[in-house]
Amino acid sequence: MMTRLYCVGLFLLVAGCGRLPPPEFRFNEVEWLKQQKVHLPDGEQFPLSYRQEVGTVLTTLFGTPNEPRFPFLKAEIHHWGTSGAIGAFHAPHALESDRNPMEVVSLAQLYRAAGPVSSNRQGTSFGLYRANCAHCHGLTGDGAGATATAVQPYPRDFRLGKFKFKSTPLRSPPTDADLTRVIREGIPGTAMPSFRALSDEDVAALVDYVKYLAIRGEFERRLLAELADLDGQPLINLATLREQKTDSASSGSMDNELEEQIFLVVGEWLRDEILPRWTNRDRRVIEVPPPPDSMDATTVEHAALVAQGRQLFYGKANCLQCHGDTGLGDGQQDNYDDWTNEWLKSPGVDPLNRQTFRDFLAAGALFPRQIRPRNLHVPVYRGGGDDATLFRRIAAGIEGTPMPSSPTLSSEEIWALVAYVLALPYEKQSR
Ligand code: HEC
Numbered sequence: 106m107m108t109r110l111y112c113v114g115l116f117l118l119v120a121g122c123g124r125l126p127p128p129e130f131r132f133n134e135v136e137w138l139k140q141q142k143v144h145l146p147d148g149e150q151f152p153l154s155y156r157q158e159v160g161t162v163l164t165t166l167f168g169t170p171n172e173p174r175f176p177f178l179k180a181e182i183h184h185w186g187t188s189g190a191i192g193a194f195h196a197p198h199a200l201e202s203d204r205n206p207m208e209v210v211s212l213a214q215l216y217r218a219a220g221p222v223s224s225n226r227q228g229t230s231f232g233l234y235r236a237n238c239a240h241c242h243g244l245t246g247d248g249a250g251a252t253a254t255a256v257q258p259y260p261r262d263f264r265l266g267k268f269k270f271k272s273t274p275l276r277s278p279p280t281d282a283d284l285t286r287v288i289r290e291g292i293p294g295t296a297m298p299s300f301r302a303l304s305d306e307d308v309a310a311l312v313d314y315v316k317y318l319a320i321r322g323e324f325e326r327r328l329l330a331e332l333a334d335l336d337g338q339p340l341i342n343l344a345t346l347r348e349q350k351t352d353s354a355s356s357g358s359m360d361n362e363l364e365e366q367i368f369l370v371v372g373e374w375l376r377d378e379i380l381p382r383w384t385n386r387d388r389r390v391i392e393v394p395p396p397p398d399s400m401d402a403t404t405v406e407h408a409a410l411v412a413q414g415r416q417l418f419y420g421k422a423n424c425l426q427c428h429g430d431t432g433l434g435d436g437q438q439d440n441y442d443d444w445t446n447e448w449l450k451s452p453g454v455d456p457l458n459r460q461t462f463r464d465f466l467a468a469g470a471l472f473p474r475q476i477r478p479r480n481l482h483v484p485v486y487r488g489g490g491d492d493a494t495l496f497r498r499i500a501a502g503i504e505g506t507p508m509p510s511s512p513t514l515s516s517e518e519i520w521a522l523v524a525y526v527l528a529l530p531y532e533k534q535s536r
């Protein structure tokens with residue numbers, strides 16, 4: 106009903122709802138600019154045709170915000186319209202793959218999270234990402250939604266494929282359980298809200314959609330990084346590729362052919378570099394060894410464990426370097442996170458001189474803000490405050506931030522640090 110009224114309103118405005126152009130993913134302007142600065146002599150630019158080619162490749166493999174696709178995923182999926190009309194959507198042509206891409210995402214889930222906000226007669230909701238996430242994380246998952254600049258830290262840009270609060274080691278993406286937890290619980294102390302009211306099915310669809318945006322974003326950056334090596338040659342040269350093609354078995358529609366050619370050129374990066382990161386994540390979860398009995402705060406030995414942790418914190422483990430010599434988070438301050446360093450480390454850019462990065466800001470980069478080490482006197486843990494989670498946090502660090510992993514500490518020492526971190530908020534501040 107609401108939709109219909111809305112439609113009538115829009116009808117008057119633009120003369121026909123059907124004529125609104127479908128939304129598109131935003132091109133990664135910042136990476137485009139950075140690649141040129143890194144690889145080309147000052148002032149020179151890549152041929153503009155590359156932008157179009159990158160766009161064609163991305164749309165062919167990943168679809169659009171209304172009609173997602175996923176490489177290697179061969180499935181026929183029903184597209185549930187708002188009116189309940191069912192049309193068959195043919196997922197992208199798939200090349201044979203030895204990996205089962207269903208481990209990474211399901212196209213049916215993507216369809217629930219993508220598209221405009223709606224629901225069908227059975228009460229199933231669609232457009233979950235646009236309804237709940239896009240105003241912060243952006244339609245493209247670039248972390249630059251409408252409210253982005255109003256919050257600190259900025260909403261996450263998923264396109265780097267880096268996540269902070271997870272049970273897996275650095276450089277490994279989070280498990281589905283990790284993403285589920287972040288969406289359900291939110292990230293305390295940041296603008297990331299909790300979505301406890303969403304059903305399990307809705308959250309599962311959003312988990313897949315976050316992975317989809319991350320993988321699409323990683324792949325886009327991979328494509329842009331390739332451009333400098335092309336020496337002005339086209340990225341996907343359809344004409345040449347067609348000549349090279351030996352079998353003409355599947356010379357069907359132009360669409361299919363284009364897709365096949367694209368896979369010939371870029372399929373390997375997806376199959377061998379990008380997607381493998383996202384498979385078997387569950388097997389990479391960091392095992393947490395059983396805590397010593399003295400972790401129990403009611404035991405007599407607990408005080409000794411806390412004291413050991415304290416000694417490590419200000420000594421061998423060197424936590425004070427950033428968290429400060431009283432744990433207030435007032436140590437080293439002049440760091441930026443990886444999302445900012447992505448472009449801030451480009452040639453000629455001085456973080457303290459706005460003039461040197463005006464072009465990046467114009468390209469959509471958010472104004473660089475230093476990342477603060479946490480004030481550990483406030484017992485708010487963004488990634489979760491239970492013992493096992495803090496163990497993993499100290500052992501593995503926080504990806505994308507200066508918070509390091511602790512490969513030289515024994516499990517016993519890490520447990521002592523967990524005990525100290527948990528005791529710190531109740532410690533007198535003058536040491
Ligand atoms: C009001 C703004 C806001 C909304 C709405 C929002 N987020 Fe976030 N989100 C954030 C911020 C801010 C961060 C970064 C927190 C940080 O870096 O500590 C974040 C981080 C994340 C992360 C990264 C977690 C990690 O471990 O690194 C994921 C995943 C995420 N959000 C998913 C979602 C999804 C899915 C939705 C919609 C259901 C959503 N967010 C809605 C602000 C928002």
Ligand code: HEC
Nearest residue numbers: 422424426427477478479486487488489503506507508522
């Ligand atoms: C090089 C700087 C640096 C060092 C060294 C460092 N940290 Fe951190 N730490 C940070 C930063 C920055 C954050 C905030 C990251 C964020 O939330 O984006 C952080 C966050 C944390 C958190 C909060 C986790 C959460 O879920 O909210 C804990 C706990 C923590 N650090 C403990 C430690 C301990 C214990 C050590 C020593 C073993 C240590 N840190 C060493 C920079 C550092």
